[in-house]
Amino acid sequence: MAALLQNHSGGLSPQRPTLTLGAKIRMINWGLVLLVCTISGIGVALLYSAAGGQWDPWAKAQLVRAMPGLVLMLGIALVDIRIWMRLAYVIYFAVFMLLVAVEIMGHIGMGAQRWINLGFFVLQPSELMKPAMTLALARYFHGLTLEQIGRPLMLIPPILLVFTPVGLVLLQPNLGTSLLLILGSGAVFFTAGVRLWKFAIAIGGGLAAIPIGWEFLHDYQRNRVYTFLDPELDPLGKGYNIIQSKIALGSGGLFGKGFMMGSQSQLMFLPEKHTDFIFVVLAEEFGMAGALTILLLYCLLLVYGVAIALSCRNQFGRLVGVGLTTQFFLYMFVNVAMVMGLIPVVGIPLPLVSYGGTAMMTLLICVGFLLSVSVHREVRISRTGVSEF
Secondary structure, eight states: OGGGSOOOTTOOBTTBOSOOHHHHHHHSOHHHHHHHHHHHHHHHHHHHHHTTSOSTTTHHHHHHHHHHHHHHHHHHHHSOHHHHHHHHHHHHHHHHHHHHHHHHHOEEETTEEEEEEOSSOEEOHHHHHHHHHHHHHHHHHHTSOHHHHTSGGGGHHHHHHHHHHHHHHHHTTOHHHHHHHHHHHHHHHHHHTOOHHHHHHHHHHHHHTHHHHHHHSOHHHHHHHHHHHOGGGSTTTTTHHHHHHHHHHHHTTTTOSOTTOOHHHHTTOSTTTTTTTHHHHHHHHHHHHHHHHHHHHHHHHHHHHHHHHHHOSSHHHHHHHHHHHHHHHHHHHHHHHHHTTSSOOOOOOOTTTSSOHHHHHHHHHHHHHHHHHHHTTTOEEOTTSOEEO
């Protein structure tokens, strides 16, 4: 795993306390950058196919969004990780205020109020909260000892950091993103050293609260659960999406029907084929071989993330690496599981492949922070934020 990390001579040392720009560029994990570009390229090709061999309306827009996103990703990678640590709470607060703004002046689409229309770009702040929350939690736990983390009262601030924005996201309503925020933050808590018995209490409390939570679900959210349990209850209505998804998945066979030859997607049987169900387009056109290929690429991305986290010599970087890698896993797992009918449909995009501006930008930002952790992995930071050598 450690072999995936580039080992350059331009690293930090007592004689060289800072990295030059040239050294940072050389230390960027270009293998991870190439992997991200490959997955994004597959996404553009699938969007081109989903539109019937047309660049508009999805493939061209996705490509245009990806270019500045890649530049932003590399820019984040070159910024000293100590700067990101100092700005962690500021970034969190800025995104939190955007969530508040959604409640006041949010743009309503598909029955939900989740976006802010900026004119040139429609922003979904709940997506940006994923890296922002990871940074804030990593900053908090970096400043604690294991003994302090073991004190229940010390967990109140990070719990508030998680559930305050989660409450706002639930109001939009956006149950899927809320669950991802909770699960992703749980990985940071675990890596920081929170005891397992506390997780057991939290999980037990969550399970006990399910009957109460059920009463607060919107009708469409309850219908998603009913549809998951038995799609045939309403095959031409609420169960239509998942039934068509399963048909397309099965019709792809081992090697698929060929590029732009998928009957379910090309003949408009498959709904939301450019967003939630883009994985099904891949499976129908390239079969099980194509589906396994993209899953292997995602697994390689996760291995890069874990390797970067393990190689980092400061707690802040380790927690950021684990938290963001977990978010990537959750994106991938939830999307693939829901289009296969293994979990209810919750509207989570396939990372770097599904059409979507904020989701694409957020994931590239996450990769940028992973690259920053990798570049500055030799930096040792005290609990007060001062470098140690």
